[in-house]
Amino acid sequence: MSFGQGGPQSQWDPWKPNSQQPWNSGGGDQTPDWAALAEASEARNKRRRLLFIGGGALATVAVAGAVAVAVVSANGSSEASDSPSSQLPSTADIPSETATVPSFAPTSAPPPLDPKDFVASNKKDKAPLGPDILFPGTQLTMGETVYKKGPTADTRTCGSAAQGTLPKVLAASDCTRLIRVTYTKGDVAVTVGVAVFDTEAQAAKAKGQADKKSIVRSLSGGGVKSFCEGAVCRSTTNSYGRYAYFTIAGFTNGKDVTTKATEVFRTGDDLAEFTFRQIRRRGEAQASAAAAEG
Template sequence: MSFGQGGPGWGPGDQQTPDWAALADASAARNRRRKWLFIGGGALATAAVVAVVATVIVSAGSQDDGKSASELPSPPALPSDSAHPQPSFSKVAPPPPPNPYDYIASAQKDKAPLGADTLFPGTSLTLGSGVYAKGPTDQVTSCAAATQGALGTALTNNGCRQVIRATFTKSGVAVTVGVAVFDTDTAAKKAKEQASGGIASLSGAGVATFCRDGAVCRRTTNSYGRYAYFTTGGFADGKNVTKGDTPVFTAGDDLAQFVFDQIVARGRNQASAAAAQPAA
């Protein structure tokens, strides 16, 4: 028994069963053809999308009224850095700042006002050991007149210009501070090294005479710049000073330190003023 052309074939046997292997091969062949059709169709669709995108790009790039690339306007120029001022640096090194010591080492540069009121301002001093009341002050050009013993000779021989004195008191202790002024720091140093005796105590303005008529007192001598400075300290009631009288030693040291600080500040202030002046 058979069907017309193109029908399925049947294998041998009494039961006339179909040839399953042949059927499976035919089905596989159909599937392969369908798969290739799907793949081919996808490729065609992708190619179509690419073609559309390319067309859009080409169309967008041609919206220039038919002008060629050489005829299109140039983009605006970017701003140049040269329009802004550039920092410049001098090749000349700035001068060093003035040295404060130079302004107290020589009369040629030490021009600030000088007197009892500038060295000893106010009516009292608050120092490390307490508050000292300021008593009498004076300023003399006869340097030897403000000294005791051989100190006058040392000051005069080294060219002393003037002596400025002030007396301070605290708790029964009185100290006179004297500052001798020279033209140079060399002269002041020599006067200090040659000093003998001491600065004469200065009384008045409520301060009784002290450290006179042979009373034992404590004296100090030092110099800085063109200034030599001295202290004479003792008891306001004329009592002799002993090594155990700490308040007298403390008062002399405090006031000597104060004078030193005043001289240093004098140099610093003049150097700062010079540095603030515009260059010539």
């Protein structure tokens, strides 16, 4: 048997490199061995299917492993040492946000000094005192009304500057001083009397015991005519701290004061308000000085 050119024909293996297909080189009419080719193709396809099946099995195992890890993590099992959550620090180990915030000792400003405390007794009320200190200047203005300052007086014998039941009231509360001043506007005049005591309680007692007949004596002179020496006049009584203050207001022409004499009522009220403010300012000034000293 003779072979074709090129020596003996070798067996063709589709999976072996450099192997040749089994062509018959004897003549031009020879055809490929289709049966052998079909068999080789079937073997090749079978190998591919096995590879795909194997790869799918590995992928399934990998997915199953991922699901297992996810389930363990979701269940929060403390036994799974490879769980991501087990690698986190415990709550006690996590630093608190407030741990880094600096803390400061609470501080509070001292309460402001009460001005009334400094006019409540002679122990604190040490500022100079006199008619021109409580009632400075030559006039005062209340709102749009201007009052002209008249004569002043200062006595240590309180009863001598009072009339009616007031001398007895002042004596019962141990009045130490009585300061008076008169203001005028037109034919209306008012005298303010400030009685000084050692304590606030004594001043409050005098105010409480005063009645409609407890009247400070009007002060005239220095161009101010006598008033309220026989005519009906209007009087007021009040106190603040260790001071009790009284007003007597009327006409310098000797007329009686009636309920229609609104100018007399307004004058008395204005001077009583001004006296209260002056005593309070006295306390404020001494409280400010004490606060500045520390």
